[in-house]
Amino acid sequence: MNTIRVNLSKNAYPVIIGANLLVQAGARIRREGIVQKNALVVSQKEVSSLYEKTLLESFKKEGIDASIFLTPPAKSSEAAKSKDVFWKLIERMAALDGKNKSLFLVALGGGVIGDLTGFAASVYRRGVPYIQIPTTLTAQVDSAIGGKTAIDLPEGKNLLGSIYQPRIVLSDTNTLKSLPEKRFSEGFAEVIKYGVIEDGSLFSTLEKSGKAKIVQHPKLLEEVIARCVKIKARVVSLDELDQKNIRIVLNFGHTAGHALEAASSFSHAYTHGEAVAIGMLVACDISTRLGLLKDPSLSARLETLLIKFGLPVFYKNIETRLILEAMGYDKKSEAGKNRFVLPIRLGKTQIVRDIPQEIITESLLKRKR
Ligand SMILES: NC(=O)c1ccc[n+]([C@@H]2O[C@H](COP(=O)([O-])OP(=O)(O)OC[C@H]3O[C@@H](n4cnc5c(N)ncnc54)[C@H](O)[C@@H]3O)[C@@H](O)[C@H]2O)c1
Ligand SMILES: [Zn+2]
Numbered sequence: 001m002n003t004i005r006v007n008l009s010k011n012a013y014p015v016i017i018g019a020n021l022l023v024q025a026g027a028r029i030r031r032e033g034i035v036q037k038n039a040l041v042v043s044q045k046e047v048s049s050l051y052e053k054t055l056l057e058s059f060k061k062e063g064i065d066a067s068i069f070l071t072p073p074a075k076s077s078e079a080a081k082s083k084d085v086f087w088k089l090i091e092r093m094a095a096l097d098g099k100n101k102s103l104f105l106v107a108l109g110g111g112v113i114g115d116l117t118g119f120a121a122s123v124y125r126r127g128v129p130y131i132q133i134p135t136t137l138t139a140q141v142d143s144a145i146g147g148k149t150a151i152d153l154p155e156g157k158n159l160l161g162s163i164y165q166p167r168i169v170l171s172d173t174n175t176l177k178s179l180p181e182k183r184f185s186e187g188f189a190e191v192i193k194y195g196v197i198e199d200g201s202l203f204s205t206l207e208k209s210g211k212a213k214i215v216q217h218p219k220l221l222e223e224v225i226a227r228c229v230k231i232k233a234r235v236v237s238l239d240e241l242d243q244k245n246i247r248i249v250l251n252f253g254h255t256a257g258h259a260l261e262a263a264s265s266f267s268h269a270y271t272h273g274e275a276v277a278i279g280m281l282v283a284c285d286i287s288t289r290l291g292l293l294k295d296p297s298l299s300a301r302l303e304t305l306l307i308k309f310g311l312p313v314f315y316k317n318i319e320t321r322l323i324l325e326a327m328g329y330d331k332k333s334e335a336g337k338n339r340f341v342l343p344i345r346l347g348k349t350q351i352v353r354d355i356p357q358e359i360i361t362e363s364l365l366k367r368k369r
Contacts, residue, residue: 137187
């Protein structure tokens, strides 16, 4: 088991990573000083059907009364970050809270559930406690830590949100065993990202072990997650409110990645992690063209590593023009307003603004098949 503290001046909290943590959830919540009696566990059917029972038993032992709020079935998981689901959740919270005002929320699921739950917790009665129990690799290494919460609006993703820290993050690595393969691989895009931006030795560990070995060795998986969490926790502690241009480093691969995700959103061709995988290669190429990344082997190593973890390294059937448009390059926008996190060597990045569009286009085209 690994415990990493997110060191914040006011709202510090632990992230605990280990196998079989669900059974200890109730006791750990109490140990963190959460005294509230009524838990509302927010989850999705795929997750709650597997893990709810164990979690509720651990709550019962501590005298915590728990109810479940399941997001309605939908074609995409992201649909749970809608105003309708959010409002249903708020109504349920108000009904449960009643006179005793002893409510806290528990997010049991991936980033979608974490974002929805965190946002509801942040605004109901101007803030009630919540805990994160992330069950996807993406959520365990990224979204459950740092307190960014949000729901989507028809006008765009994550438009209504807040920064509101959980009281504790419990990452039970056993829950990852039930993740569909594609979802598991997708999470490794973020893991590899941490390797490139800050931790060359994590990158080498991933190169040496590959996905199969990590899956077969739970301790190794736990160690890999903990190393990612350490980086995220440190970055968040330096820039909790995302106002100092420090958290931005976590966006490596995300400028082109988000644009590719948006350009392919209609066909759902790429998941977030898959788009980030390609976005990281685009960033490496831009960096090489700008003369910032002098080590030519990094792009090749990154490409090999992504393939090893089942991630795509080329995009297909998407017009490059649409990706550029998603980045803001259309007839109306001013040219040259962009911001990329570029690697300058393994473990070190630089933020670069206003990169000429031709360079971005060339680097994108290199990744088109
Ligand atoms: N707050 C942040 O800092 C932050 C950072 C990154 C991403 N995000 C958000 O996270 C969301 C994506 O999260 P995600 O990638 O975790 O996907 P997700 O939450 O949509 O989960 C993916 C699917 O896997 C299922 N699932 C989850 N855990 C499972 C398990 N253990 N076994 C079987 N099935 C399981 C879910 O029910 C869902 O259908 C996006 O909305 C994104 O905006 C937030
Ligand atoms: Zn991401």
